[in-house]
Amino acid sequence: MNDLTRRAFLMSSAGAVTGLAIIPEALSARPYRAPEPLNIALIGVGRHGRAIAAELAKIENIKLAAICDIDQQRLDAGLRRIGGEAGGGGAGGGGGGVEGFTDHKALLDKRKDITAVIVATPTHLHREVVVNALAAGRHVYCETPMAHTLDDCRAIAAAARGSKTVMAVGLEGRSNPVYQLARTFFRSDSVRDLVSMRAQQHQKTTWRVPASEPAREQAFNWRLDPAVSLGLPGEWGVQQFDVFHWYREQYPVAVRGRGGVRFHKDGREIADTVQVALEFADGAQLDYSATLANSYEGKFEVFFGSNAAIKLGWTHGWMFKEADAPTQGWEVYANRQQFHNDQGITLIADATKLASQGKLKEGVGLPYPSLYYALADFVKSVSEGKPAVAGADEGLRASVVGILAQQALRTGELVKIDPALMKGA
């Protein structure tokens, strides 16, 4: 979150509430170090793939040993940026370098030393890669949404269940230390009765990817292809919806939505602005807004409760308490001294006011981007035998919500979410 959105982010709660920063103080600033050396491959070297490579570089004792992309030019660009030799297609790789492949099956066959694979291909291509990697006995991290159809999601989940290796899905909220800490507040009733929920991702961008030839342009712009794309609710929303599933330990029972092309009138069909309502069994509703036409306030989630609201912004988290909310024991200490207490949180009184004055120090906030924590947890699962923080079943359920939200958007009708689907069967 940059400075502009952070200030806007905090100023929205004037007057009636006190803002407290949620910061996991116990967080070490040292990056994770794998106990044994680990070789990893990245399949899919688009912009997100390169972001993944950048975060992997911070984790110690692991090596990004190979990358794969079906597009040779993109593979070469990736190799150049990451530091291998361009022109690889299975033949490259000097000592210490990154080997390039255009076929993931060739990668799996040749590089038996690579035990873990990260899948960052377009969504509709996840299934084949993930299933092949699991069948080849590798650990897999699959980006969200897990797949673009119910069938593909089920196939991946079945393959994961039948596999002895780790399968993790990139539901980043669950690995995020701020979100983990804020969840303990939520579950311990600081928020009290949950009244409603809100989330948004606003970012002004065309969502178009450039390509130097028309043939590649269509392949690269799968997000704008209605035949395969889950649109904004699927590609963007799933990560955020999952935060609510995880906090509440339940999934919505129905979804409705509206959307259209409000700004990028370049012939596209995929809506650039959407509003989606996810209804839960107890009547509480999550309102989700996403647009490609405006960036105000960026990406965040909010839980509104009768005692407090919790607002989460991926590197920051806040709790806004009502004036008549009872004071918790630890807050008495917090108001006297602004440093961490025995619960491992640092509270800064009047944080909202300080932030609006630009006085809040940059020390607040996570030391690594959200994506880092999800990848580190995957490496931990692989190295230490822990179960994945978010596995294929969570991935399936979260993706189903995204798939049905996009369906609701396209049909304009209320779509019921069958609880049987949410069992991962």
Added chain:
Amino acid sequence: MPVTLAAWGMGTRFEVVLIGGDERSLSAAGEAALAEVAGLDARLSAFRRDSLISHLNRTGHIAPVTLDGDLFALFERIDEAYHATGGAFDPTVGPLMRALGFRGGPPAAPDSAELAAARARVGWRHVRLDRARRTVAFDIEGLELDLGGVAKGFALDLLERSLRESGVTCALAHGGTSSVLALAAPPGAPGWRVEIAGMRGPLLLANASLSVSARQSRRTAPSADGDCPSHVLDPRSGQPVADGPQAVSRAWVVERDTAGVAWAGTRAECWSTAIVAGATPVPTQPGPWAWARQHETGASELGGAARSLLCAPADASPGAEPEPIS
């Protein structure tokens, strides 16, 4: 019709103008190029706790940090600039910037013991680059990198590479109007017209980068004896640099490395940063900026003179006149 796009990054506004092809493709290409800037901001900003530079500053003295190809190449360019400028370009001045109140928070005039402690933590010589492993490490604790003096130029270099990979050949980009990079000239013109505040006449820019650095762009508190220190330090002495003219430097897009980066933006900005910090603009090493002439432009409307460094391409014959700014 030229397509113009803009995005925020590195605390300023980047803008790119593209010519040629259809609007949809140019927009996508421009957006992808600007996304490089945003990505770099996230990795390089010393103001963000979750950036790679912050990570390096926290852990560089404990264990070497692996950098990706682009960032490691940047560090190699910085190393070259440090040596070529006699140490006047040195991005380790962070602790000193903070001690003098230049990095966020209220400006301060700290006592001399605090300043001395800050000075002891400054020096690019403490940075160790391992080219075989592509790692960087610090040999003292407390070293802090601040790439503010080169980040915009580097962003423009990666932006330029991205545009070329998308098939764009004719474009102009700038970061906050203080760093500019031109690809090929618009059709029918010898170059993109660029005006520099305080200097006469437009400059025609093509396949080159221009960087302007000034000493007086940020107000700070007066020190005890009433002077207003500028926001620029001379790393060699650890002292703020006294008021003076702006520096303009230009570097040509001459050759690309194996990663496809031409480094003109980075080089131009390193030099303009170094000149305002007191470097003498005569590099001693031959290369794409082998010849340099100190060019006094005379008084401008604002009453000051600008010293500028003009760099000629390596294949220009000795004695050939680079384009003067006048």
